[in-house]
Amino acid sequence: MELIFIRPFSAFAVRAPVLLPAILALAASNALAAAPVSPASEHPATPPSAPAYAGSSLRAADLRVASVVFRLAGYGTPLCRRLEPLTGIVFHHLPEYAPADRPGMISRYGLDRGPGVLAIVGDSPAAKVGLEAGDVLLSVDGKAFVRPPDGIDSKSWRPLTDKSEDQLEDSLRAGPADLIVLRRGRERALTLDSLPACFGRVRLAYSNQVNAFSTGHEVVMTTAMLDFVRSDDELAIVLGHELAHQILGHPPMRNADGLLAAFGIKAGEYWQREAEADRLGLRLAAAAGYDLEAAIPFWRRYLGKYDWYPQLFRSHPSLKARERIVREEMEAIARKKATAPNDRK
């Protein structure tokens, strides 16, 4: 995805020849200053659409994104070579909250003691075992989770939270994992299982930039993108595309802070990857039962106004190329459906 690369050019005319690395450098310096974080409050001076995602609505938004990803990753299993343990837990962590809000999160949930459960995807292994929003995970298979040190800054805590998720997933790869969970001040033990699924780590990032990207460790979608999509079918097109980048092992275009990681990449190579991610993303969405009819109207709305740019200045294939991919994939899926009953005979 990464439409964001071309934004700096909407403001002024660009004369050829400008090489892609220069474009990327410009994008990095101009457009990415407001690196997205979630949920909401680490940067007090964040853009004005904040109230739309305050408190419980942010939780609902996180859960909506996680639920679509859960379906894509779960039903997409035949399309993925490498399988990951999927639980349905949507995490939150103390350092994501503004310093002023942290004491409340500590006294209410004990969120200083480990990764917290922000929400649980319905019908997931986490829901089945009775994990609840508000729980805090203390240990897995006898090993404590890392506790974020007091006053930790945003750059230092992300690797710690990644570590907690790695720790849980490593245990789950060996089978059901024994968890100690803190709930309303009391510790309880439960055994969490997982589903073998495609890659499914996702984070909703608070940002007013309509964008989604992969970091190599997770898929990040902005709250502005969530506002932009008109249905879960469109959401599945966006998230399927980003999951596909991860599944296909494409090098990340950004790091966890939303900063550009891939300088000097050749445009042709980039468009090739975009086309591959489009195709696999559509197959994931179809496997999960989403309506691919949503794809072309989405791309038209999302990319249409940028499509007049000369190819050299675009970070994405032309709208026409994308529409062709959608039609080809829809035809291929329809053909497969038509022949499927015969395969079983």
Ligand SMILES: [Zn+2]
């Ligand atoms: Zn992409």
